[in-house]
Amino acid sequence: MSITETASSTTSTPGAPVIGHWIDGALRASASGRTAPVYNPATGVVQAEVALADQAEIDAAISSALAGFKVWSGYSIAKRQAVMFSFRELLNARKGELAAIITAEHGKVLSDAAGEIARGQEVVELATGFPHLIKGAFSENASTGIDVYSIKQPLGVVGIISPFNFPAMVPMWFFPIAIAAGNAVVLKPSEKDPSAALWLAELWKEAGLPDGVFTVLQGDKQAVDGLLTSPDVQSISFVGSTPIAQYIYETASKHGKRVQALGGAKNHMLVLPDADLDLAADMAINAGYGAAGERCMAISVVLAVEPVAEELIGKITERIAKLKIGNGAGVDAGDGTLSEPDMGPLITDVHRDKVSSYVDIAEADGATVVVDGRGFAVDGHEAGFFFGPTLLDRVPTTSRAYTDEIFGPVLSIVRVASYDEGLDLINSGRFGNGTAIFTNDGGAARRFQNEVEVGMIGINVPIPVPVAYHSFGGWKQSLFGDAKAYGVHGFDFFTREKAVTSRWLDPATHGGINLGFPQN
Ligand code: NAD
Helix, strand or coil: CCCCCEECCCCCCCCCEEECEEECCEEECCCCCCEEEEEECCCCEEEEEEECCCHHHHHHHHHHHHHHHHHHCCCCHHHHHHHHHHHHHHHHHHHHHHHHHHHHHHCCCHHHHHHHHHHHHHHHHHHHCHHHHCCCEEEEEEECCEEEEEEEEECCEEEEECCCCCCCHHHHHHHHHHHHCCCEEEEECCCCCCHHHHHHHHHHHHHCCCCCCEEECCCCHHHHHHHHHCCCEEEEEEECCHHHHHHHHHHHHHCCCEEEEECCCCEEEEECCCCCHHHHHHHHHHHHHHHHHCCCCCEEEEEEECCCHHHHHHHHHHHHHCCCECCCCCEECCCCCEECCCECCCCCHHHHHHHHHHHHHHHHCCCEEEECCCCCCCCCCCCCCCCCCEEEECCCCCCHHHHCCCCCCEEEEEEECCHHHHHHHHHHCCEECEEEEECCCHHHHHHHHHHCCCCEEEECCCCCCCCCCCCECCEECCEECCCCECHHHHHHHCEEEEEEEEECCCHHHCCCCCCCCCCC
């Protein structure tokens, strides 16, 4: 399978291939004349340009999806399920191709790209069992001779707007369930890594999905606004930064849509004095520096309950020294195999510089820079967007380095005197996505799960992303709306219920004329 691109000399990178849309079951070159660069973050080279849709392309995408919906929603459950299983099989057989695409545009290491696909596959597998989850309910003889039943129907055309950091997994949090339930999807991927969505679109076609049921609309704010305001789009599922999530929630709601909008995060890990500090140090490294910290469930703050801070910092520092940073695609080990680094680059040079500026801010505000990743370079990849793993200690909680989401490989230690002080810090934050407690005290862990104001909690688990049959979503400014991603929430979001009250008259149950309100 190849994601065909058209070469163009009209973009800001002359001769660069242009990544287009997927409309009506086929690649569609853009005519908008607007594009954005797509980098290989490991080399810093612009490898393609991506089309940015104009209004005509937005309209074409939505009207194709409307036509696709008419066809797909008329398919029997058995036929829909056959397509879902076929997609699942194809994805499983060919996921290596998708991982390579993710790594080339995002920069994360190949095994991590494979990991995000695996988490998306879980949702695909959940969605193959959709008949059970959308089958409604039936109450016989609710009143004499009267049956009441509920049926769940698809919404129609649904919009998904996704962030750069999980170009396959985040769309897969939504589209398997949306499609299984009978909807048609218009996906607007991040313009920073747009190719995974096209690969998935080709796979759906191969699986037998009718044209128009899965559409990829490449673009920026214009494409997003087109989806938010179109009367033909029934719902919006968004994942991205908090200010944009809030904008999406408000704008789409104003236009009468169902919205789920997942925002940013600042996830804390509370380490109690009785914790296994080797485990805590390993987990802080994995959750702080995995995917170069570009995960919404990354741990960015370690709250060390004294007296553990010194020892924990020592263990984390030892481990940082052993991390390998490089091209996520791996380098030839010289024996025909690829050796993979632990951590790849950041998504762009602009983002790397922003991450770096937060380390400057922390230092200026009085934090100690224990390990400094600023100015980090990888031999042979000097133009890549690398930033070294960074460890800050005694970060003041008034510093923007503490209050803002940095979204890079920067781990901040905040020393606290007690469990209560740590809990208060977590609960006073504006985000509430994920958190973790490390302890061997079951009572403390149980108290934490009860008292902490966060949507997803790990107990000796640092990145508690729920499995597909539970639901994913934070609290406070990490989720706008009341619908989480996937699980039962996902099926509720992508269906609407009808309740039918039915009576088939026979002489024995004929009630005669009665103008009063119906009672039992
Ligand atoms: P982003 O908010 O910049 O972009 C997300 C999407 O919104 C993209 O498709 C982008 O094209 C679009 N967009 C950007 N600016 C817009 C605007 N002004 N108007 C309309 N649309 C706009 O986010 P990002 O940088 O791609 O992703 C990183 C962010 O996503 C982080 O904050 C991270 O925490 C968050 N995230 C959250 C979760 C979660 O589950 N809560 C998961 C993954 C990522």
